[in-house]
Amino acid sequence: MxxxxxxxxxxxxxxxxxxxxxxxxxxxxxxxxxxxxxxxxxxxxxxxxxxxxxxxxxxxxxxxxxxxxxxxxxxIDESQVDNSKVFILSKVTIKNLKNDMKITYTLVAESEANLKEGKISIDSPIGKGLLGKAVGAKVEIKTPGGVIPFEILEIAR
CATH class of the missing domain: 1.10.287.180 (Transcription elongation factor, GreA/GreB, N-terminal domain)
Known part of the structure; x- marks a missing residue:
């Protein structure tokens, strides 16, 4: 199945x-x-x-x-999605705690991912690391370039 x-x-x-x-x-x-x-x-x-x-x-x-x-x-019915935590279709602003760089991503299904448009897959390392987290959460995400600490600054739709 x-x-x-x-x-x-x-x-x-x-x-x-x-x-x-x-x-x-x-x-x-x-x-x-x-x-x-x-x-x-x-x-x-x-x-x-x-x-x-x-x-x-x-x-x-x-x-x-x-x-x-x-x-x-x-x-996904966007009106039914909770904005307090990161889920699919969340627009998340995160800060890289190593270099203080801020970036905004929208989490989408793998087939809709497009980095140029700021859309990353929920199955990507960063997507998986952010799922279910709330604003203010600090997460360490294992990426191909090593472990990177991030802080979630904002969650929107």
């Missing part, structure tokens, strides 16, 4: 759009490539046919994984 993952409405819509793209556009393209390669004759020595069949297998695997992800996805 797959694990439940939490998404924003926009994040789930993005997954659904990707699934639609794969099923409605990519799948027919690959079927056409297979038919075209089949029309060229002997399949035992047809590299185009083998490549198209392999691409079809990879596409079907991707479609299957996306369907499974969507089936186990839950949309």
């Amino acid at each position: 797959s694990q439940v993952t939490y998404y924003t409405e926009a994040g789930l819509k993005k997954l659904q759009d990707e699934l639609h793209q794969l099923e409605a556009i990519e799948r027919p393209k690959i079927s056409a490539q297979i038919a075209e390669a089949r029309d060229k004759g002997d399949l035992s020595e047809n590299a185009e046919y083998d490549a198209a069949k392999e691409a079809q297998g990879l596409l079907e695997l991707k479609i299957s994984k996306l369907k499974d992800l969507i089936a186990n996805a839950r949309v």
Whole structure:
């Protein structure tokens, strides 16, 4: 059984759009490539046919994984989330206690993470270290660069 993952409405819509793209556009393209390669004759020595069949297998695997992800996805009702502690969709301002640098992250599902937009996965070392903590909490988070002490300055939505 797959694990439940939490998404924003926009994040789930993005997954659904990707699934639609794969099923409605990519799948027919690959079927056409297979038919075209089949029309060229002997399949035992047809590299185009083998490549198209392999691409079809990879596409079907991707479609299957996306369907499974969507089936186990839950949309988060932001109005029901407690702001006193860090949870998914929390916008958290933290201070690195080693260098006094302040940074703000929004904790999101892994598939929505985008560091350029300040969105980090709840499954990342920092995300895991912040989950469930309150404002003022000091946490030491083990990162690939070593253990870094942080203080939570603010939690918002």
